[in-house]
Amino acid sequence: MAFKLPIYMDNAAATRTDPRVVEAILPYFTEKYGNSASRNHKFGWDSEDAIDLAREQAATLIGASPKEIVWTSGATESNNLAIKGAAHMYERNPEGTPGRGHIITASHEHKAVLDPCKRLQSEGFDVTFLSPPADGVITRAMVAAAMREDTILVTIMWANNEIGTINEVPEIGALCHERGIIFHTDATQWVGKMPTDVERDHIDLMSWAGHKMYGPKGCGALYVRRRNPRVRLEAIQDGGGHERGMRSGTLNVTGIVGFGKACELASLEMDSERERLLLLRRKLERELSSRLEVVQVNGHAERRLPQLTNISFGFVEGESLLMGIKDIACSSGSACTSASLEPSYVLKALGVGDELAHSSLRLSLGRWSTEEEVDYAIEAIVKAVNHLRTMSPLWDLHKEGIDVSKIEWQTH
Amino acid sequence: MKRTVNLMAYSEKVIDHYQHPRNVGSFGTSKEVAVRKDVGVGIVGAPECGDVMQLQIRINEQGIIEDARFKCFGCGSAIASSSLATEWIKGKSVDEALTIKNTQIVEELSLPPVKIHCSVLAEDSIRSAIADYKKKNALGTEGKTTSASPVAAH
Numbered sequence: 389m390a391f392k393l394p395i396y397m398d399n400a401a402a403t404r405t406d407p408r409v410v411e412a413i414l415p416y417f418t419e420k421y422g423n424s425a426s427r428n429h430k431f432g433w434d435s436e437d438a439i440d441l442a443r444e445q446a447a448t449l450i451g452a453s454p455k456e457i458v459w460t461s462g463a464t465e466s467n468n469l470a471i472k473g474a475a476h477m478y479e480r481n482p483e484g485t486p487g488r489g490h491i492i493t494a495s496h497e498h499k500a501v502l503d504p505c506k507r508l509q510s511e512g513f514d515v516t517f518l519s520p521p522a523d524g525v526i527t528r529a530m531v532a533a534a535m536r537e538d539t540i541l542v543t544i545m546w547a548n549n550e551i552g553t554i555n556e557v558p559e560i561g562a563l564c565h566e567r568g569i570i571f572h573t574d575a576t577q578w579v580g581k582m583p584t585d586v587e588r589d590h591i592d593l594m595s596w597a598g599h600k601m602y603g604p605k606g607c608g609a610l611y612v613r614r615r616n617p618r619v620r621l622e623a624i625q626d627g628g629g630h631e632r633g634m635r636s637g638t639l640n641v642t643g644i645v646g647f648g649k650a651c652e653l654a655s656l657e658m659d660s661e662r663e664r665l666l667l668l669r670r671k672l673e674r675e676l677s678s679r680l681e682v683v684q685v686n687g688h689a690e691r692r693l694p695q696l697t698n699i700s701f702g703f704v705e706g707e708s709l710l711m712g713i714k715d716i717a718c719s720s721g722s723a724c725t726s727a728s729l730e731p732s733y734v735l736k737a738l739g740v741g742d743e744l745a746h747s748s749l750r751l752s753l754g755r756w757s758t759e760e761e762v763d764y765a766i767e768a769i770v771k772a773v774n775h776l777r778t779m780s781p782l783w784d785l786h787k788e789g790i791d792v793s794k795i796e797w798q799t800h
Numbered sequence: 801m802k803r804t805v806n807l808m809a810y811s812e813k814v815i816d817h818y819q820h821p822r823n824v825g826s827f828g829t830s831k832e833v834a835v836r837k838d839v840g841v842g843i844v845g846a847p848e849c850g851d852v853m854q855l856q857i858r859i860n861e862q863g864i865i866e867d868a869r870f871k872c873f874g875c876g877s878a879i880a881s882s883s884l885a886t887e888w889i890k891g892k893s894v895d896e897a898l899t900i901k902n903t904q905i906v907e908e909l910s911l912p913p914v915k916i917h918c919s920v921l922a923e924d925s926i927r928s929a930i931a932d933y934k935k936k937n938a939l940g941t942e943g944k945t946t947s948a949s950p951v952a953a954h
Binding site for chain 2: 703704705706707708711712742743746778779780781782783784785789790794797
């Protein structure tokens with residue numbers, strides 16, 4: 389075999405840090421270790437220069453100005469700062485009074501968007517959680533239909549982390565700009581993989597993280613538009629006034645240097661990488677769908693990220709499937725770690741039935757994924773699914789022509 | 801996506817039953833076994849809970865379980881629990897089979913606390929299959945019984 393086991397197919401969770409990124413970071417641990425806020429010696433200047441370069445690399449990747457980049461600890465913090473910061477800045481009425489403002493999001497967003505929105509709801513903001521259609525794509529029309537006179541913020545992710553579906557982000561951004569509403573997008577799975585231009589795509593606020601694009605963990609960025617309109621945020625973290633007062637705290641110089649380098653590499657390599665991974669993902673889906681019955685690729689057939697697929701295998705249970713493919717590192721849509729199972733809320737939001745949600749795998753490819761690895765994964769998954777179906781009573785019922793979803797089960 | 805499974809947490813016995821399940825199968829389709837008086841069928845659990853166990857037992861005139869077959873939709877522990885149950889009940893009388901407790905399965909397979917419900921389902925499937933056999937043969941049922949098979953709503 390030309391590759392090592394286990395195979396890594398969980399790049400949507402975290403990518404390998406590119407060795408070129410690691411190389412760029414290393415001097416900033418032991419040689420250039422100054423605080424970038426130290427203004428009166430070379431150590432500080434060196435760190436500040438490195439931060440400036442990274443800011444430029446990040447801005448270039450998304451078509452922004454370096455001054456529009458705010459460094460954070462990751463996309464969760466970026467989302468919190470963007471959503472809570474914008475809501476508190478643009479609120480219609482102060483806390484404790486009714487009608488503070490309306491926010492639009494979608495029910496299959498990442499928890500790092502949903503939970504800040506729920507927090508704001510508890511503070512008196514109105515939040516609309518759009519229900520996605522079966523294909524998972526949030527459109528401009530859906531957002532338009534939910535808009536109200538008091539809507540102050542729309543937050544819709546660019547591409548979904550579990551199923552890879554791509555929302556109509558440029559169109560939603562344009563709509564928000566027409567109506568004078570602030571638009572935030574969680575672009576964690578998108579930036580660095582797909583061409584991004586905050587001007588063309590009408591973005592006001594955008595979150596992303598280093599470890600999803602071959603950079604280090606613990607470093608993220610928030611794009612904050614400075615012109616047309618100038619977006620202001622109420623800070624969450626107070627302190628030394630770093631990042632134009634929006635995010636106080638000593639900058640994570642090593643993380644930021646790596647983040648910048650990862651952005652530069654993405655700018656150079658994303659086009660060829662995207663085409664290569666799309667072919668591999670298509671092979672994965674094509675082979676599994678043709679060699680196994682009752683296979684469902686979740687989410688829109690076309691509007692999907694090239695590197696990610698979410699597939700359900702009918703009548704096999706997810707955890708036993710993972711057990712059968714233990715040499716493939718990936719994610720499953722269900723968790724049998726307690727007596728009450730919780731299938732993925734994203735798949736549930738799309739209306740995927742519990743049985744299919746329980747039996748789903750998320751396979752996400754990356755810069756080092758090879759065709760040999762994809763071939764190995766196909767063989768392993770086909771073998772495991774067939775093994776489990778020989779044992780599955782639901783498979784038998786299906787084969788007898790009985791609709792398993794119409795059976796009344798004796799639940800405990 | 802939630803963390804789903806720590807493969808290291810499975811005992812060797814569970815992995816062995818998963819890879820080499822004993823007595824997988826059935827004595828016929830659901831319609832065929834429904835009318836066989838010598839076969840008791842137990843189906844417990846539900847797909848939305850992530851576990852469905854089907855146990856079929858063939859009982860001779862002396863009331864001895866001559867053969868057993870299982871099918872399981874569920875995690876590795878559920879598969880192992882039902883596979884083990886078939887091994888244990890074969891050759892036992894109906895009354896002896898009813899004495900098998902889920903705690904014995906937990907002990908044999910070293911199931912962690914989060915997997916105890918798998919052993920409960922296995923015990924239920926034994927009781928359910930025996931209840932079905934008794935019902936078909938108009939024998940008095942005793943103790944805890946559950947419905948023998950799922951009911952098609954449409």
